[in-house]
Amino acid sequence: MFRSRLTGLVALTTSVILLLGMTSATGATAKKNLSLPVIPTMVGTGETIKLTAGKWNQKAKLSDQWLLDGSPIKKATSTSYAVPVTALGHKLSVVETAKFTDGKSLFANSKSVIVGNLLITGQAVLSKDNANSKLVFTTPALPKPTATAVITWYAGGSLIEGAKSTELAIDKRFDSLNVFARITYTNPGFNPLAVSSNSISFAAPGITSNALIWSDEFNGDVGSAPRAQDWNDITGNGRNSNDPKTPVANGWGNLERQYYLPGSSLISLMDGASDNKGLLITATNQTVSANSSGPFDCWYSLNWKGERYNPRKDCEWVSGKITTEDKLGFLYGHLEARIKTTGTAGTWPAFWMLGQDFQANGWPGCGEIDIHEGNGALPNSNWGTLHGYNYWPGGQVNQQTSMLSGWHVYGLDWKPNYIAFSVDGTIFKTITANDLTTTPWNLSLEKSGWEFNKPQFAILNLAVGGKIIGNNNNPVRVTDITTDTKTMQVDYIRYSSLDGYGTLIRY
Helix, strand or coil: CHHHHHHHHHHHHHHHHHHHHHHHHHCCCCCCEEECCECCCCCCCCCEEECECCEECCCEEEEEEEEECCEECCCCCCCEEECCHHHCCCEEEEEEEEEECCCCEEEEECCCEECCCCCCCCCCEEEEEHHHCEEEEECCCCCCCCCEEEEEEEECCEECCCCCCCEEECCHHHCCCEEEEEEEEECCCCCCEEEECCCEECCCCCCCCCCEEEEECCCCCCCCCCCCCCCEECCECCEECCEEEEECCCHHHCCECEEECCCCEEEEECCCCCCCEEEEEEEEECCCCCCCCCCCCCHHHECCCCCECCCCCCCCEEECEEECCCCEEEECEEEEEEEEECCCCCEEEEEEEEECCHHHHCCCCCCEEEEEECCCCCCCEEEEEEEECCECCEEEEECCCCCCCCCEEEEEEEECCEEEEEECCEEEEEEEHHHHHCCCCCCCHHHHCCCCCCCEEEEEEEEEECCCCCECCECCCHHHCCCCCEEEEEEEEEEECECCECEEEEC
């Protein structure tokens, strides 16, 4: 009796255990996904990507359906998928169907990936190496072996032209500005990924009383050229931006009609000059007073094929131009020159500057500052203008009589992200970097903005003709330019500190 009851109890217990086991194996929790299907974390257009199947706790037949933004992609049911260009920016995923031997099915979705998104690990960090006076940019690794990276630097919110390495020398151009760096990754089939560093701030210089830093009073021997240690005496009717020594007959980009010749800019006795001497730049008409070194080729000497005209068409004018390029650079501060010019139609006297990076970055990326531009057809006016990528803000000052025929001091006040033009000590136009972000320019400073937080070199020249030196924006007619000799007189050029800013660079 006792044995039978024990046997029955064991049988009952075994039945319950088996029943529980069957319930576990065949109930809701029996069929289980152990891992989701996986697609690559970075997917680009033009790639064929493969799916890593999910895992299940029971044997099942697997099938796949690729989805774009949650909707099935027609005929995309294999374990690989060729990603089309149209998928760029959309969410790609896969739904996997597991069909079990009992005919029942379960589904598992992969994580979605945005097509064309590059992913990186790590941070972009900017640090200051004081011992070596440089900034160091530590960048994340390439997101893909096929990716490329470009580094750009910014000061005061503006792109620093030509700065492309992970290190940047610290100098006074950054005074008062915030500097940061950015790395942009690109890879075929992906959207670019730009990652910016932290910024490092540079303090303004201590304000001291303004003082003269450098000057040329042009008071050397009469008939001598300006100081060779400071000035280049330019030759030609144009130049390649990367070769200042080779004349190119392109009219300096303005269809100017003169050929610059050394010896046209000389120290001379000068009425009205502060010390009775100054620099005299002379433009002579070659039909009236031909230079013995001529004739010279200008852009209008050759046809569009580069063939010389027959009969010859030679340069009509010889004039002078001097620059401090590769000898002296100026960074911020106050620069001025006292100038007087013969003002007749076609004359284009100018006191201006170009970025010292002109040879590396060309125009207008180097930036151009026109402190004084005169127009013989409009002698009562003076212009001060900036030129950069796609902008030319400036101002005009006028008087009732000719400005050109009288002595005037044309000046530049220059600080980080700030420029002001003046005549005889009175500012007539102020321009800031922020002005370029407003109407009419509406520029992004990070793309094509302020080009003037870097050294510039000075230029003095007297051009004749050109497509913009006319009246009411009409080009001057050649027949309007008289053949009498034109002159530009420069009493002095002086460079001073301004509120602590002002650095003279000798190359």
